Amino acid sequence: MKRGRYIVEIGIGTDLHGGNFTKAAQRAVKDAMSRSCLCGLFDIVGISDPNQMVVEIRVGCSEPDKVNIAEVQATVPFGTVTTEIVAGGLHVQGLHLSALGEGDTIVVAVAALTVYIDIP
Template structure:
């Protein structure tokens, strides 16, 4: 199990924040031994990945887009209400719709069956 956090400083895009959160969690994980110790032959068929992503607008999450951030396994994604929306800078040239920053929290759980 690993956690990650991601922010979209400009654009207020919960999917971009979610992608960053998942990428952060993946970058801190190490799955040593799946092949060597457990004898897994096919990481895409024998590994299961549960992704829980908390954002301020879970109904806007594009599950297929976020799942692409996970390099292996059969993936299941659940978007829940959470995350943060905090004040930031409003710079229309950067794609901002308002002055907020979207923050997402991801939990990645890996299992083998």
């Protein structure tokens, strides 16, 4: 069977206090997912189970080695999920408020989610 792209969606996520790259990446993935309703997979393509899709996550952040890939993948509730973390995004100095987290680093991550489906 041939695999085809159904949708590519972009999201942005931040951690404003604490410099947590995983949180920023998860929020970017959630942001991308919140922009799409994949009803066409059921109504037009005819899948019967959302686990039939393959979801490819690609996240850009300034320190890729600080992202917990398993936690980012767990953000996607359905499908076979693959994840790649690459250099990108940014981090800047923010405001330290110890009640909200350690440090004063604002972390920004960008995510691209691509949904694939097998085409008979």
